[in-house]
Amino acid sequence: MTAAAADVAPRGRVGDPFSSAWRRRLPLLPALLYVVAITQLPFLVSIYYSLTNLKDKTQSLIPEPTKFVGIDNYKQIFSDPFFRQAMWTSVKMTVLAVVLSLIVGTLFAILLDRRFLGQGLIRTLLITPFLLMPVVAALIWKQQMFSSLFGVLNKVLTFLGFNSVQFISDHPLGSIVTVLVWQWTPFMMLIMLAGLQSQPSDVIEAANVDGASALGIFRQLTLPHLRRYLELGALLGSIYIVQAFDAIDVMTGGGPGSTNVPYYVYQQSIGGGFRYGAASAYAIVVVIFSIVIATFALRVLSSLFKDEERA
């Protein structure tokens, strides 16, 4: 935000204060203004709401702020056990989904890095879950796989002589994480595949000639090379997965143990709670956490980015 604002000051040459610099900036301005207007302005409004006791008493859907309450909403956050629970659910959901999809995705990438018959076809099939609508992915798992009435998994379990499992009601978090991992593994796989394929082959050859074992090569050459790709995958995956909403809405509707922070904020405001002031305060807290994560993410991204320029 600040960077963009600072850049608006004209920096043309002496005697040519506007034309050159502004002519360069002009093509950028429509996109920049659009993004600022649609993504930044609502936040300023949210900050304002978070300082009021805005509520929807009349259900008119356009409530007016009633009173300025300062930071009361923010104080309340720390005494709200449900918000703490939602935070903990968010952390568990994101970490589990990111780590598992990264591990499985890396294994898939190692498999696909070899030449075999139908390599392209398998790669194409594997990315399919990532392309599905999140809503459809969640519905497929809920209705076809997990369902206690007609789910394939329970059919298999009972066929093998086990008791059937109420996956979604007994393990809501696990069920949602399963769907997230299923969808995000292909994404991680693509990133790790790019990492594996960018590995300089001459170094590996040299290590081979020197008689290094396959495991040794993997641990000492491949893994360090992949580290930044793992970081990139983890961070980009976190950005999206921390915001998970669709799968929760479709699978559990925010039942116990599966309400993450975005879903909780939604429940508190337009999802039925109508406590707009308080919900806005929660939202701002979420933004602050996101900024912390984003700072790390952008650092990783920018280091990859500089390497790309040097190359």
Add this chain to the structure above:
Amino acid sequence: MKRGARLGVGERRSVAAGIGVLAWVVGLLWIFPVAWTVLTSFKSEQDASAQTFHHGLGFGRYSDVSHSTAGTLSLQTAFMNSLVVVAVSTLVVLVLALPAAYALAIRPIHKWRDVLFFFISTKFLPIVASIFPIYVYAEKWNLIGTRTVLIVLYIAINLPLAIWMTRSFFMEVPRELIEAAEIDGTSLVNQLRQVILPIAAPGIAATALLCVIFAWNEYFYALQLNFANGTTMPQWVVSNVSTRGNFLAKLSAASTIACLPVVLAGWAAQKRMIRGLSMGALK
């Protein structure tokens, strides 16, 4: 040493075959839920619920879901809404992103890096944190339930990604070509049209496809701001879940219809998709 190497080659061949088989098994298992859903979409409702195959397969469920009962959201309405929203938003994204990418890649402005990172930082902001103000203003301006509100928001979702992605493709246009065009006094629009676009076209197509995929699959805004007849395909799929009677085969047919366009688009764009997904950091 020689024997070892030869053994290594033989070993590698059997390992390679094993890896091929393993990859096939893993790949087929991974898409089993998708394959099963497609299969279920051709079954009768009784067979679908029992996970059996007594009545044979057919297109009956596809015809069921495309003929909706009066008063409910029809496939035709939802499809047209999705089509318009996705097409218009993607088009506007490209119109805004191409000049912006030019200013960030080809004749970079001062502090172009900060601007680029500002764009991407907006992707880190949780959508849920801004939904209420957006809702209030959409209501004030009578935009709730319209395609317009979704178009406006989907442009904002996809624009940062598109700028990063097109910038990374623009970087590959040979400098000499652009300099030659500049010396000839070619205008920006003509430079884009005659020099840059022909070279970056495949990348721009991949960018457009990625925007299409994200817009087509978007559910949160569509649910909150557009619940009735103006809404899009994800909501239509969900509307096929019924609390009375069997719906599994119909739901599967609806899911297949709703996902097929973007799955095909994604398959087509897969080679270049990675660059967009990694914000241009990977090739």
